[in-house]
Amino acid sequence: KQEVTQIPAALSVPEGENLVLNCSFTDSAIYNLQWFRQDPGKGLTSLLLIQSSQREQTSGRLNASLDKSSGRSTLYIAASQPGDSATYLCAAMDSSYKLIFGSGTRLLVRP
Amino acid sequence: ETGVTQTPRHLVMGMTNKKSLKCEQHLGHNAMYWYKQSAKKPLELMFVYNFKEQTENNSVPSRFSPECPNSSHLFLHLHTLQPEDSALYLCASSIRRGTTSTDTQYFGPGTRLTVL
Numbered sequence: 001k002q003e004v005t006q007i008p009a010a011l012s013v014p015e016g017e018n019l020v021l022n023c024s025f026t027d028s029a030i031y032n033l034q035w036f037r038q039d040p041g042k043g044l045t046s047l048l049l050i051q052s053s054q055r056e057q058t059s060g061r062l063n064a065s066l067d068k069s070s071g072r073s074t075l076y077i078a079a080s081q082p083g084d085s086a087t088y089l090c091a092a093m094d095s096s097y098k099l100i101f102g103s104g105t106r107l108l109v110r111p
Numbered sequence: 112e113t114g115v116t117q118t119p120r121h122l123v124m125g126m127t128n129k130k131s132l133k134c135e136q137h138l139g140h141n142a143m144y145w146y147k148q149s150a151k152k153p154l155e156l157m158f159v160y161n162f163k164e165q166t167e168n169n170s171v172p173s174r175f176s177p178e179c180p181n182s183s184h185l186f187l188h189l190h191t192l193q194p195e196d197s198a199l200y201l202c203a204s205s206i207r208r209g210t211t212s213t214d215t216q217y218f219g220p221g222t223r224l225t226v227l
Contacts, residue, residue, distance in 0.1 A: 004153070034215060036218075041199075041221075041223065042220055042221070043115070043117075043201055043218035043219050043220040043221050044154075044201070044203075044218040045218070046215045046216070046217065046218075049214075049215045089154065091154075098156055098159075098167070098169075099154075099156065099216065100153075101153045101154040101155075102153060103151075103152070103153045104153075
């Protein structure tokens, strides 16, 4: 059974810092790995999707990497801004095409 | 209106009430999902509909009853809920290509449900 873990659970950084969020999964048989952003009381917004054959994806200040063999993905946020404050969720799509989510990392970027 | 919409946004109900949650997607997708997000627990998949047919029931209690009349609309009928059912209920949609569905899912804003 696929399990997804995110570390740290919460993170507080000053504005301008580069930061890394970590995601690990127990079963390497995944179709893709997705990163989402969730603002308080809101739905999820897709940030990046990495197919199982890919190593990384980039969008603006965001870069996500995938290492299937080690069961890890990282989300790198460059030059963080207060507007980046949110909960970041990673999800692995398992062999049944189901998204298995981690518990998220709650990020606070202080002005 | 674009994207995925959900109504109501907030709902308070007693354990003996019957209510329904509605989801509508304007993206031309053919797969729709219900998720439950409880405090301090990961997002949990509840139901999956592909081409209006239910293809996944993730061991959800029968007090939750989904309905998908067409590929754009999804309902979640609620009856005799328990306080532990209080959560944020999220709807999502995606493109399903044949038997696979590896495209990203687009989420609605959710319905915050409180069961008294």
